[in-house]
Amino acid sequence: MIEAKLYIDGQWIDGQSGTKATRKSPADLSETIGVYPLATVDETDSAIVAAKQALIGWKAMSGSARGDVLYRAAQLLENEVTDVAKLMSREMGKPIGEAVGEVKRGVALLRYYAGEGMRAMGEVYPASDGGSLLYSNRVPIGVVGAITPWNFPVAIPLWKMAPALIFGNTVVWKPADPSSITAFRLMQILDQAGFPKGVINMVTGKGSEVGQKIITHPSVHAITFTGSNEVGKLVALAAVERGAKYQLEMGGKNPTIVCEDADLEKAATLTVSAAMRSAGQKCTATSRVIVERSILETFTELLVEKVNQLKLSNPLEQDCYLGPVVNETQQRSILAVIKRGVENGARLLVGGEAPAGELANGCYVQPTLFDQVDSQSELGQHEIFGPVLSIIPADDLAQALAIANDTPFGLCAAIFTKDIDRMFHFLRNIEAGLIKINGETAGVEPHAPFGGMKQSSSHSREQGRAAIEFFTSIQTIAISQTTL
The missing domain is CATH 3.40.605.10 (Aldehyde Dehydrogenase; Chain A, domain 1)
Known part of the structure; x- marks a missing residue:
């Protein structure tokens, strides 16, 4: 000790x-x-x-x-x-x-x-x-x-x-x-x-x-x-x-927008990484993924598959992807948000609980995925600081941007697209200090400026x-x- x-x-x-x-x-x-x-x-x-x-x-x-x-x-x-x-x-x-x-x-x-x-x-x-x-x-x-x-x-x-x-x-x-x-x-x-x-x-x-x-x-x-x-x-x-x-x-409530022309496999892999690494305890973590309706079903299936593959384990294990949250207070707070999300009508697709068995004596929270999330709800507006990702549909890029910007925060944002016009439209209209194109919201360079907009x-x-x-x-x- x-x-x-x-x-x-x-x-x-x-x-x-x-x-x-x-x-x-x-x-x-x-x-x-x-x-x-x-x-x-x-x-x-x-x-x-x-x-x-x-x-x-x-x-x-x-x-x-x-x-x-x-x-x-x-x-x-x-x-x-x-x-x-x-x-x-x-x-x-x-x-x-x-x-x-x-x-x-x-x-x-x-x-x-x-x-x-x-x-x-x-x-x-x-x-x-x-x-x-x-x-x-x-x-x-x-x-x-x-x-x-x-x-x-x-x-x-x-x-x-x-x-x-x-x-x-x-x-x-x-x-x-x-x-x-x-x-x-x-x-x-x-x-x-x-x-x-x-x-x-x-x-x-x-x-x-x-x-x-x-x-x-x-x-x-x-x-x-x-x-x-x-x-x-x-x-x-x-x-x-x-x-x-x-x-x-x-704080941050960082959005990732996935367009219908995106590389969906790459977008799903990096969105899950941004949401679940460090058990979501990053100010730069993705907590909202805003998906065009034309690909919503396919992309949701990809996310469910990838989140289901994640394994909770002791953080000292060399292959650990997802460890515990920092303490019991944080664990209780995250589980309470998940419970309220279900009560308020969001659909729980994966996770949502503390694990039983050998990990029960730690502060673990299962990787959690929601869909049918109201963008004005707690899941859509408030920083959770845990391994919780919410899927929010959008009719098109204009609506996706409106949803992305409609929070008090503006730290990070990402978009997945192959279309240069969509990319430039996103860059001109997103309200965030750190912007990623075809990359995850998390991750910063030591020699580049770091900071957000609005209340971030x-x-x-x-x-x-x-x-x-x-x-x-x-x-x-x-x-x-x-x-x-």
Whole structure:
């Protein structure tokens, strides 16, 4: 069993309160993965003070010197890919193959942003006075509060913290409770990379205490958050009230449109992958597949066949496709949505229950497929965050687009078609920040901007070069000659 600690000002701390929470394996609730401390408000304040004090020295270092530390972190994480992936799989139930891929993505993120330390940080402009120099420079914004989710416990923290750090900011990191043990292991690796004390701090604990302190503290200059819409709105309000910068990545109700001319086999395979991988616990997962009526029966049969072939298994098995959801609370929530869906008239085609037998002591949910779904129902409108896919018919592409856009969210969308005119019509009219043509909604690249529209995201983008927009401020500088 792992006994996690807080990391404040370069020191590992047990926690003043002595109160600890336990993480059990969602694959088998009789297995305890570890315990982690619940930080106090005072400890959170200490982490913020440490980050503020470390800011002067860290931002004074050259970008290449900061990049060297990130390169070391990447190498150290690469050396521990298997062990970190196994811990992630045990703690939050992600199939081991996906967990390994996520840790490798974390390595790639660290290396990508290490290289950003050598890129240009401003522009030169023509001055009206020929003897003057006019240019812009990007500077760190200061202390960054990073509040991260449990579903990508390595990749998302790193795609937030790596750009914050390379651009000269310091970080106070609050990971989500269900991934606190994996976060502790990641923090151990970052500690070994040689960041100066106070540059990164990690505090685990209750969002109502630790998270609230971070988002309201006057020394936290920016907050980057991934999580629910309800909490995201609170983060935004707290930031606006005191003039802090904020970045929100929140929910999605991602549609895939399947046109009558599509490669139906490919569309079915990738739609099931997008809906069921990671047990549907991705903000980019497909939860609605909108199908033209002319192919509805054929495509539904394909989906039923493919979902029926999926096997629930222990996430540590090398061939695991579908493991448990993260905890009992999530399991109960998903099963309740499924039950309400049936009660409200949707037809359950596959799954819909927790399995019996050897998996009954885990937090498993059978892969679930509905049809005859009302697009205005809970199944058609609300993020479920589980292995649940709803089939919704449409008369044509125009109606499919209207259904796709008719939710509060706009993170991802996909279309399967061989017709270039349909493709361009989709691109012009879909309301989503991430768009896939003949590909699944899930899956992002570390060097490309990430973010959605409407209530899925705030005004900025994460990842790639776009991260510089959030994690820096622009100074405009004019230098004139001292003599004529």
